Amino acid sequence: MAARNTGARPGGPNKTCQFKLVLLGESAVGKSSLVLRFVKGQFHEYQESTIGAAFLTQTVCLDDATVKFEIWDTAGQERYHSLAPMYYRGAQAAIVVYDITNQESFQKAKNWVKELQRQASPNIVMALAGNKADMANKRVVEYEEAQAYAEENALLFMETSAKTSMNVNDIFMAIAKKLPIGPPQGETTGTVDMNQPQQQQKGSCCK
Amino acid sequence: MTFYMAPASSAANRNVYVAGRDSNVDEVMRSWEHKYCTYKEAKICISTFNVNGRSPPPILPGWFPSETGDISDIYAIGLQEMDLSVGTYIIDNTKKMEEWIDCMRKSLPGGEIAFEVIATMRLVGIFVAIFQWRGSHLKISHVSTNYMATGISVLMNKLGNKGGVAISLKINDTWVCFINSHFAAGNNELERRNQDFRDISHIRFANGMRTIYDHDVIFWFGDLNYRLSTEYMGISNEQVRIMASSNDFSSLLKYDQLREQMQRRLVFDGFVEPATFSFRPTYKYDVGTNIWDTSEKGRVPAWTDRILYWKAEDSIKIENKLMESVQSISISDHKPVRGFFRLGVKKIDEAKANQIYEEACREADRKANELLPQVKLSQTEIDFGEVKYLEPTTRQITVNNIGKSQVRFNFEITPLGKANQSISAEWLQVTPPHYVIPKGQSTQISLTVSIDSKEARKLHEKAKSSQLQDILVLHLEHGRDHFIPVTAKYSPKCFGVSIDQLLANKKTGDEVSEDDTCPKDLPREIFRLVDALRRRGVASLNLAESTDNTDFIQIRNALESGHPTDLTLLQVSSFALYSALIRLIDTLTEPVIPSGMDGIIHYEFIGVNRDARALWTAVSVLPPANRAIVEYIALMLHEFISQNAAIREQLPLWAERLFRYPPQTATLLSAPDPRVVALQTLCEYRRDAVFLF
Numbered sequence A: 001m002a003a004r005n006t007g008a009r010p011g012g013p014n015k016t017c018q019f020k021l022v023l024l025g026e027s028a029v030g031k032s033s034l035v036l037r038f039v040k041g042q043f044h045e046y047q048e049s050t051i052g053a054a055f056l057t058q059t060v061c062l063d064d065a066t067v068k069f070e071i072w073d074t075a076g077q078e079r080y081h082s083l084a085p086m087y088y089r090g091a092q093a094a095i096v097v098y099d100i101t102n103q104e105s106f107q108k109a110k111n112w113v114k115e116l117q118r119q120a121s122p123n124i125v126m127a128l129a130g131n132k133a134d135m136a137n138k139r140v141v142e143y144e145e146a147q148a149y150a151e152e153n154a155l156l157f158m159e160t161s162a163k164t165s166m167n168v169n170d171i172f173m174a175i176a177k178k179l180p181i182g183p184p185q186g187e188t189t190g191t192v193d194m195n196q197p198q199q200q201q202k203g204s205c206c207k
Numbered sequence B: 001m002t003f004y005m006a007p008a009s010s011a012a013n014r015n016v017y018v019a020g021r022d023s024n025v026d027e028v029m030r031s032w033e034h035k036y037c038t039y040k041e042a043k044i045c046i047s048t049f050n051v052n053g054r055s056p057p058p059i060l061p062g063w064f065p066s067e068t069g070d071i072s073d074i075y076a077i078g079l080q081e082m083d084l085s086v087g088t089y090i091i092d093n094t095k096k097m098e099e100w101i102d103c104m105r106k107s108l109p110g111g112e113i114a115f116e117v118i119a120t121m122r123l124v125g126i127f128v129a130i131f132q133w134r135g136s137h138l139k140i141s142h143v144s145t146n147y148m149a150t151g152i153s154v155l156m157n158k159l160g161n162k163g164g165v166a167i168s169l170k171i172n173d174t175w176v177c178f179i180n181s182h183f184a185a186g187n188n189e190l191e192r193r194n195q196d197f198r199d200i201s202h203i204r205f206a207n208g209m210r211t212i213y214d215h216d217v218i219f220w221f222g223d224l225n226y227r228l229s230t231e232y233m234g235i236s237n238e239q240v241r242i243m244a245s246s247n248d249f250s251s252l253l254k255y256d257q258l259r260e261q262m263q264r265r266l267v268f269d270g271f272v273e274p275a276t277f278s279f280r281p282t283y284k285y286d287v288g289t290n291i292w293d294t295s296e297k298g299r300v301p302a303w304t305d306r307i308l309y310w311k312a313e314d315s316i317k318i319e320n321k322l323m324e325s326v327q328s329i330s331i332s333d334h335k336p337v338r339g340f341f342r343l344g345v346k347k348i349d350e351a352k353a354n355q356i357y358e359e360a361c362r363e364a365d366r367k368a369n370e371l372l373p374q375v376k377l378s379q380t381e382i383d384f385g386e387v388k389y390l391e392p393t394t395r396q397i398t399v400n401n402i403g404k405s406q407v408r409f410n411f412e413i414t415p416l417g418k419a420n421q422s423i424s425a426e427w428l429q430v431t432p433p434h435y436v437i438p439k440g441q442s443t444q445i446s447l448t449v450s451i452d453s454k455e456a457r458k459l460h461e462k463a464k465s466s467q468l469q470d471i472l473v474l475h476l477e478h479g480r481d482h483f484i485p486v487t488a489k490y491s492p493k494c495f496g497v498s499i500d501q502l503l504a505n506k507k508t509g510d511e512v513s514e515d516d517t518c519p520k521d522l523p524r525e526i527f528r529l530v531d532a533l534r535r536r537g538v539a540s541l542n543l544a545e546s547t548d549n550t551d552f553i554q555i556r557n558a559l560e561s562g563h564p565t566d567l568t569l570l571q572v573s574s575f576a577l578y579s580a581l582i583r584l585i586d587t588l589t590e591p592v593i594p595s596g597m598d599g600i601i602h603y604e605f606i607g608v609n610r611d612a613r614a615l616w617t618a619v620s621v622l623p624p625a626n627r628a629i630v631e632y633i634a635l636m637l638h639e640f641i642s643q644n645a646a647i648r649e650q651l652p653l654w655a656e657r658l659f660r661y662p663p664q665t666a667t668l669l670s671a672p673d674p675r676v677v678a679l680q681t682l683c684e685y686r687r688d689a690v691f692l693f
Helices: A031-040 A078-083 A103-119 A133-138 A143-152 A168-178 B023-031 B095-107 B190-200 B237-245 B249-253 B257-263 B350-370 B453-462 B499-508 B524-536 B549-561 B574-586 B597-607 B612-620 B624-643 B645-659 B674-684
Strands: A017-025 A052-061 A066-074 A093-099 A125-131 A156-159 B037-050 B074-080 B115-123 B126-133 B140-149 B163-171 B174-182 B217-223 B305-311 B318-325 B337-348 B375-377 B382-386 B393-401 B407-412 B428-431 B434-437 B442-449 B467-476 B481-489
Touching (some): A017 A168, A031 A093, A031 A125, A031 A168, A052 A168, A052 B350, A078 B467, A093 A168, A125 A143, A125 A168, B037 B174, B037 B217, B037 B305, B074 B174, B074 B217, B095 B115, B095 B126, B115 B140, B115 B163, B163 B190, B305 B337, B375 B467, B375 B481, B382 B393, B434 B442, B499 B524, B612 B674, B624 B674
Parallel strands (some): A017 A066
Antiparallel strands (some): B074 B126, B163 B174, B217 B305, B318 B337, B393 B442, B407 B467, B467 B481
16 A cells, blocks of 8 residues: 555645754753653653763644754763764754752853854754752852853753753743744645645755 | 745644644544544445447436435546547547536436536546535535546557546545546456556646545546456356346356456555445447347457445545446446445544644654664673783673664764774774664674784873773664773783883882893893793794794783793793794884984984994994893894704894884885894894904
8 A cells, every 4th residue: 555645735745844952061960851851751850870872852843833853862971071072963953951059060061062162063053951940949050140151152041940840841942943944835724726836845954 | 935824823823733744743643533533424426437439318317316315415427438539539629528517417316506516537538527416515625636548559649548537635624536547448458457557546636746545535437448257267258148137246256357356466456346246247238228239249248337445544434335337328338337435524623633733743752762772781881900912801791672673783983083983992892883683682792802012002102091991882773872981901011011111110020139140221021031032942943833822921921920030930832932022022112223313223223234333333322221122132133043043034023123113215125124134234243243353
């Protein structure tokens, strides 16, 4: 039986836009927890240390497009630092994560931002996530300080909590909105003339 | 240019589900159809009629029954041989077509005004028309038409002798395709008919974007021209006619070519028609009668006129209520066939569909993430501990495939500054570098650290620390990466060290005994090896012997630990001792005769290679230890050659190891290597003898 595509509107199928997103940041700031919260809606108090680069996909729906993230969650330990370019190379988006209760992790985050500015794709969409916002009583990195830094460097910025899920979806959503999504076709019912020659999608985001 | 219609209201268009973007999401949405669709029954009547080129009467009573009052929503009527006049192939004559549409309208139940023509399509004599009853509540949309000619004459460029016409449309939200076709005629054109099916099934709609199989349901009807293969079975035309006139159609249907070809899946694969027929063969009659063909050709009766359907999924509800011929109509040599169907058509509630779209995306992601390859490693980190020169050590990692399908893995080239774009550091070998593990199975990966002479020297240059480190990146195809840090401790004492370190060993080594005859500036390791060889004597040294690694390890351990002091006590051959000496010189991190500043020292030796006095003068300006080694080796070789002439053949090997760098001046291939000449000179003319005069 032939492959079928029932229900496709005249004008043909539009593919979901796929983007490579990489998470960077010091060990134990909660990169894997953010991904786990975002993708599976789960949280583990004792999340295993990532030895490698975990891979998951997650789709988000925007007003006018569907964005599929291919998420690479990298190991944070310093010994693996030199492998990071394998993952941020070719990435269209990056989330640099720090822990608001750990000053050192904020410094590391800044280093990551610098490295991305130097080495990653010039069009990469970068977000800074101050994670563990639920532990505000142990806060050492002030919101204003991080926000000012993010503004200087044109980063998206949110404080997040993988534990309470605060701002987790939002930060991915905010990134999706900043990504260069070519407007899809055949979107609204009744507006597409079936005799109109099929338009080719421009841009590299969509397969 | 990008073509995009801005939505009227952004809020109203939020998360609109559009099929065809992501096949995973579509699959979920299809399986959830009941959540956002309502279903209605559509009554569909199909009729196919080969009209033999006849002009229609104003009305064909009985074509579509009306007395029951049961009117179908949709009538799809296919004609073949609507126009046989020669001119038809050249001039597009619409007169016959209009007459037939008129006849159809009038023959439909409820009269001509009760129906609306939805679409028609014509390929010369092959014609299809779709009517919708005005009382029907079904919404028909997205109508598009196409045809495919399969005519027999290449010269006539397929002018529509045979072929198919098709109409694609949506009934509510169910896609339906109607195909009327006329296949090749003749008893022996079976393969040609099958080819007609294949050709026509390539019809596409909507600018080629939709194939016939991109519909929920296909109705395929027409004069398919499949015959009865009774002749080959020895059944006479007369017998067939008797059977065809009786009510025993099932015994005749056994010989139907189409059934036979479908059973062998050669044609109409997946299509359905009733298990048996309750009507006579529809071909061939004398026009105006119900009498089998009495012409000269006397055709054997056959069910040439057929109605089949195909559905995309089991879940689609379609029922064939009735299939029959209309025996009373006799204007043609064929009888019309009609079929009544009930099709469950869906209506998508777009708001509901859009509501669950996000959920469907998540479900699709969940399924996709679940299917990602997964492996478990028996060890996530490998520490080789102490590794030694020329003593390969191997460790195993078991990779267990714990995912839901087979997994393909490979080691990635990493940016860790490894030479030659390798997956691992030069001192580390990984096998296999890639592999496929079936579901539920496992495989072993071997990691081997081995340090040869070249590597020993290189490691010394690279890192002063004794820690060797590498990280392997094991990549699962379409999945994650695992990092495997590999460490080893390499602290060479004798092999792979500098001359300075050998001298330092001497200071920290065991207490110097009274009768120590080791020259002051000579590394003790060299002295011990040479001393042992001397005492054993080299007359019987067999240079063709091979030495195994365990011998070497014994010697190395004795040299490193200082025990036994006397190497002759070791259970190893003289050749093993001799080989160890060569390796010791070979793994020194710098050559005994240094290249010096811009190779000057080296060049001096080469330049004066036949002048013993000049050579010894050059030796005298070397650092004390280097000088001691050259003097000692030269003296040793002098002695050994006198005991065993075969050792003379070893001079190039020794020259190579003492000088290391190739001669800087290009020499003729036939000319002797100046390094060898220099060493030979040093051996032949002992220093004290030269300076005696």
